[in-house]
Amino acid sequence: MTTKQPIFPDLNADDPDIGATEVESLCMNCQANGITRLLLTKIPFYKDVIVMSFSCDKCGYENNEIQSGAVIADKGVKLTLRVMSIKDLNRQVVKSDYTSVKVVELDFEIPAQSQKGEVTTIEGIIDRSVTGLEQDQIVRRISHPEDAIKIDEFIGKLKELKEVKTPFTMILEDISGNSFIENPNIPQIDKNCQIEHFKRSKDQDHQLGVFTHKEVMESEETALLKPIEEGTYPLEDFEGDVLQFQTNCTSCNAPCMTNMKLTNIPHFKEVVIMATVCDTCGHRTNEVKSGGGVEPQGLHIEVDVRNKNDFSRDVLKSETCHLKIPQLELEVGPHALGGRFTTVEGLIVAIKDQISDPKHSHMFGDSMDEKSKKQLESFLIKFEDIIEGKMMVTLVLDDPAGNSYIQSMVDDKPDDALRINHYERTYEQNEELGLNDMKTENY
Secondary structure (H helix, E strand, O other): OOOOOOOOOOOOOOOOOOOOEEEEEEOOOOOOEEEEEEEEEEOOOOOEEEEEEEEOOOOOOEEEEEEEOOOOOOOEEEEEEEEOOHHHHHOEEEEOOOEEEEEHHHOEEEOOOOOOOEEEEHHHHHHHHHHHHHOOHHHHHHHOHHHHHHHHHHHHHHHHHOOOOOOEEEEEEEOOOOOEEOOOOOOOOOOOEEEEEEOOOHHHHHHOOOOOHHHHOOOOOOOOOOOOOOOOOOHHHHHHOOEEEEEEOOOOOOEEEEEEEEEEOOOOOEEEEEEEEOOOOOOEEEEEEEOOOOOOOEEEEEEEEOOHHHHOOEEEEOOOOEEEEHHHOEEEOHHHHOOEEEEHHHHHHHHHHHHHOOOOHHHOOOOOOHHHHHHHHHHHHHHHHHHOOOOOEEEEEEEOOOOOEEOOOOOOOOOOOEEEEEEOOOHHHHHHOOOOOOOHHHO
C-alpha cells in the first residue's frame, strides 16, 4: 500500500529524498535551457511555501526565489521593526513579491514587485539594496558623475546601518499578508516589532487577482455559487445532523473532510463546532465559530486560575479573541489557536502543546542559540507548574467581537474569581472585524 505524503512536507535532514522537482526552463540571461528546481515545504510558525532555484550550466546564471503556497490572506500585513542592535540584523525575514520595504531614517523605499519573494535576513535586505545600487555605478560615473557621487554617499549610509550605531526603523508592508519577521524572543511578545493587519483596497485586491463574486459573476446563469432557495435546509436539519464538506488540511494542504455541527452553549449562544481529521498526515483540528454574528460591544474577561475547580471551567475562545497570561508575559493572537470550546485546563495545555510541538523544529534546532533554548525550556516548566497547581495565574480573554465566554461557578452572575467587562470598540477594531462599511444596527 502506498503511504500518503503531505503536499507540503516538513524538511528532514535524515530523509535523503527531499522531494524536489526539476523542470527544464529558459535562462533569461543567455536564452539557453537551464534547470529550475521546485521544493514544496513549510516554514515553522509561518505557512506553506514554494522554494525555486534556477541554474544555467552554459552561462553560470543562478536565481533563487520563494512564493507562498498558501491561500492569499484575508488582510494585508504591515511589520514595523525597530532595529536596536546587531543581533536584530540576523532576524529571519520572509518577504513576498508584493512586499514594499522602507527604511524610515533614510527615506529609502524598495517598491513592491520590484524584487522576487525570498527568505533572507534584515542584513540580507540591506546587502541586496547595496548590490542593486552598485550594479551600474561604473557606467554612471562616466555618464552622470554627479548622480554617481550622490548614490555612493547613499550606499555609504546603507552600509552604516549594519553597524547599528543608532537604532533605525524598517517597515515591511505586504498587501498579500504573506510576509514575516522572526521573533527571537518567542514565545514572549516581540517588543521591537509591531504587527498590523489592514483591509485591502479594491485596487489592491485586483492587483492580487482577487475579485468579488459580483465582479466575477455576470448573471445567475454563469454564477459558480448558486443561492440556496428558502426552506431547502431547515434549521432543524442543521441542529440535528452532523454535516460534512470537503476542504484542505491546514497542515499539509491535502484534501480531507470537515465535520460541522450547530450546538447551543448553556447561558451563552449557539455556536458552530467544526472538526477535521487528515488521513494523509494525521493532523486534527477542532474549531468553534459563533453562530450569532458580531455583538454590539467588545468583551474583556479575566479569570484567576487558583485551584482544580478553576481548571474545569468551560471556555469558548472565538477566532477573534486575543489571549493573555500576564504572569508569563505571554500574549496569543486570535489566529494562533483559532476558535475553541474547551476548559481552562484544555486551553492552557493547547498553548503549551503548540509551543513545544516537535514539528516546529527550528525552536529547538541548531539555529537556536543556547540562551534562547534555556529560556524556552524554563518557560515550558512554568506551564507545568500552572497545570499542577503550583503557580496561580490570570487568564485574560479580549474579544472585540464579543463572542467569547468563560463559565461562572455561580448562576446568573460572575463569581469572585471572574471579571467581565463590555467596552465600545475602536475604529481600528471595527476595521479589523470588517464593520466600518456596515451600519451599526446591522452588527
